[in-house]
Amino acid sequence: MSYLPKRAMSAKTVLTTAGFALASAAFLASPVKADELTVNLSDVTNSNTENYPTVEIKLSDDGMADGTVQVTVNVVPGSTGYIGDLRGVHMNLPGGATITPVSGGPITAIEGTASDFGKIGSSANLNGSGASFTSGIEIGEQGLKGGSDDYQTVTFQVSGVSLSDFTSDTFGVRMMSVGDPNGSRSLSSKTLGTAPDTVVVTNPGDGGSEPEEPVVEEPNVGEPEGPVAEEPGGGGEPVAVPEPTTMAGLALGFGGLVAARRRKMNKDG
Incomplete structure (x- = not known):
């Protein structure tokens, strides 16, 4: 299964928020004069x-x-x-x-x-x-x-x-x-x-052209390879969602166990 731990999500949120805050602070602190x-x-x-x-x-x-x-x-x-x-x-x-x-x-x-x-x-x-x-x-x-x-x-x-x-x-x-x-x-x-x-x-007057808003890339912290779903309503614990390849592996493994057990029962009988 693939999932994103809650602490990783928190770190991502903190770093993203901090990145925007730092960029905004630098942008506001350095206006064109x-x-x-x-x-x-x-x-x-x-x-x-x-x-x-x-x-x-x-x-x-x-x-x-x-x-x-x-x-x-x-x-x-x-x-x-x-x-x-x-x-x-x-x-x-x-x-x-x-x-x-x-x-x-x-x-x-x-x-x-x-x-x-x-x-x-x-x-x-x-x-x-x-x-x-x-x-x-x-x-x-x-x-x-x-x-x-x-x-x-x-x-x-x-x-x-x-x-x-x-x-x-x-x-x-x-x-x-x-x-x-x-x-x-x-x-x-x-x-x-x-x-x-x-x-x-x-500082420049209101009639001047508006500077572009800074763009901050989100840091790649603990990104999962597969999809992650959250419980409805938001704010809940993350729910792990199996990847398609993982589901197929489980199904094959379960089928192999059933076949082996049948062979053992026939041999004992």
């Missing part, structure tokens, strides 16, 4: 700016190749809903850096990088802000053009840099057509902000 910097900018050239929009810049190397940082610039509406049209983004980049557009407002001019083209217009500069920069990017064109050139976000990638290059650094953004989106938008805003001195390490 993303480095990030967030810079908040506010107006520096106007007075009574409580209604003015601010700007948020996020820099991240999540999913980027080495030496590449993704930059996302967003207009944050003011307390009364004022918005602005992004016109210029200014930062300090090494001369060999390159810029690649990703989404949002179109990049219409770049200065101070290996990707230079065009010339940044007066409506996109930060003259008079008190800050100076090595590089500038112009977004779209001057004027809203009936709403077709009205941008509140832009994303681009910078290659030839790392996040640590931007810590404690100053950023600047120029906005035009600032005002109530349902009314007059005749104001302009020059904003500045300084990056934190430390890069923040975060």
Whole structure:
């Protein structure tokens, strides 16, 4: 007969459970990390700016190749809903850096990088802000053009840099057509902000792709060669189930014993 002792089944259960627990613990303890910097900018050239929009810049190397940082610039509406049209983004980049557009407002001019083209217009500069920069990017064109050139976000990638290059650094953004989106938008805003001195390490967001669940093979502990049956209801002692070859052997042996006994009885008789 072939059977699986209860203690072997217990060992198998314990090892399998332990394997899943260890794999899950390792999986949870080692999530993919993303480095990030967030810079908040506010107006520096106007007075009574409580209604003015601010700007948020996020820099991240999540999913980027080495030496590449993704930059996302967003207009944050003011307390009364004022918005602005992004016109210029200014930062300090090494001369060999390159810029690649990703989404949002179109990049219409770049200065101070290996990707230079065009010339940044007066409506996109930060003259008079008190800050100076090595590089500038112009977004779209001057004027809203009936709403077709009205941008509140832009994303681009910078290659030839790392996040640590931007810590404690100053950023600047120029906005035009600032005002109530349902009314007059005749104001302009020059904003500045300084990056934190430390890069923040975060876990990936909920919107990211779900990692595959780890697969753990069950250890082969005391596996029987034949089938094993348990009593109905589960949790009972295992019931041995004879293999077909074992049943055939028993039947032949029993038949041989019967034949031998008959021969002995005939001889005695």
